[in-house]
Amino acid sequence: MTTDTPVNELSFEAAMNELEKVVGQLENGQVPLEESITLYQRGAELKKHCEAKLKAAEEKVAQITLDGDGNPTGLKAAEGL
Known part of the structure; x- marks a missing residue:
């Protein structure tokens, strides 16, 4: 399950936590195709x-x-940045 919070408002930790959940859902393979596409986009x-x-x-x-x-x-x- 993903949150409705805009990605740019998430802390690093919250974004990583959600990304791990997204990957888990996609790897599970039990998500319908349309939801998989939405999850993949959110994950990206x-x-x-x-x-x-x-x-x-x-x-x-x-x-x-x-x-x-x-x-x-x-x-x-910072040098070279």
């Missing part, structure tokens, strides 16, 4: 959303600079 949107959230998190982590003691000192412009 969820996957794209999760990938975007992960990329944004990776970019933030890449921007953290550390001082000589290994403590975060702030953010710098």
Whole structure:
């Protein structure tokens, strides 16, 4: 079962949880064809959303600079992004 919440409003964790449920329903094979198509479309949107959230998190982590003691000192412009 999927939620009615727009994908772009879901947190990463909520989107992953829903994506896992969608995949489970599709793998089960007990869903009618039309519902399978709708589930597949929702799953594709969820996957794209999760990938975007992960990329944004990776970019933030890449921007953290550390001082000589290994403590975060702030953010710098990400190089090559």
